Amino acid sequence: MSTALIIDVFLWSSVAVVGLIALRRGRTVLAVSMREGSMDFINIVPRVALGVIGSGYIAAVIPQEIITGWLGPNSGWAGVLTAVIAGAATPGGPVVGFSIGAVAMKAGGGMPQIIAYVVAWALFAFQRLLLYEIPFMPARFVWFRAAVSLPIPFLAAAIAMMIGKP
């Protein structure tokens, strides 16, 4: 847990530093930023609650043996393709994709396929796109970003096949 503590310290130090910079620009800048940040926090908490608390249940009922079956070690590029589709179709939230990836790993899935699955889930999970990216960013950018990111999970799998697992 010490790594998490370091991250927390770093996170709050960054907040303090930019807060000080804001204060030097004037009290109004500081007050406006803090109000905006707090409003964002209040508005985002229900989403985070649903994402974190809910994803445990979704992860518990997802037919993991089917997905992990797709990610088998001998599934090759077809396995990578299904991994990418499964990753995009897996609900977002911070946990679900990793949980399934971990199960696949324990079940002896192929590493390039698991990499492709986790990377595709990180890039395309429909729930995260809908819940966070579209509300925050211009829709035109989001679709463009998703489209040009399509080759990435395949690239990641190719690199994984090339270098192998250390």
Add this chain to the structure above:
Amino acid sequence: MSESPLKDPQPAGNAAETEGEPRPGHIRKPIGWSMIVIGVLVAVSAGLVYLRDGIDGVTSILTHDLKLFGGILPRVLAGCLLGAFIAELLPHDKVSRSLGPKSGLKGLLIGTAFGVIIPGGPFTAYPVASALLSVGADFGATIAMVVSWTLIGYGRAVAWELPIMGTDFTLWRIVISLPLPILAGAFGRFVYVRIYRKGVP
């Protein structure tokens, strides 16, 4: 700056949210249809868990997830504050110089570095990316930033991937991911100037 590319294909609703507001991209509507869809999904899943494992299964998942939620909550607050400060303090002229369409490989590298150091989750990364976009960063640099935050940002990796997937997998996956944001940003730029040639000087 011409506004024409924004106006062409969009249905009326979308234009309003990118123009007019000085700081676009802030959530002001906590509950939307997407949350309802996911809420239903969660409720159905919880019901299935109850049918399969009884009330014990439901409560054990709930206590575990509540603990996770309690742990992440302060981080969410810090992320929101950080996003607000950064959006307020960004040096606009510098951003457009170092992350604009003509920033070259350097712009992609800066975008990637930005994505790596940005703490917090989507509630930090997307507002900051949106702010960068509105003060002169081009699609390529912003894509590099978003992809780099997604794949090599330490926030999700430390909070979730490390405990669930283990250190070996996480480090290995991050090493593999290192070149990908730059490639995605370069590819995005390459495609962008061919699709939106008119809008680019």
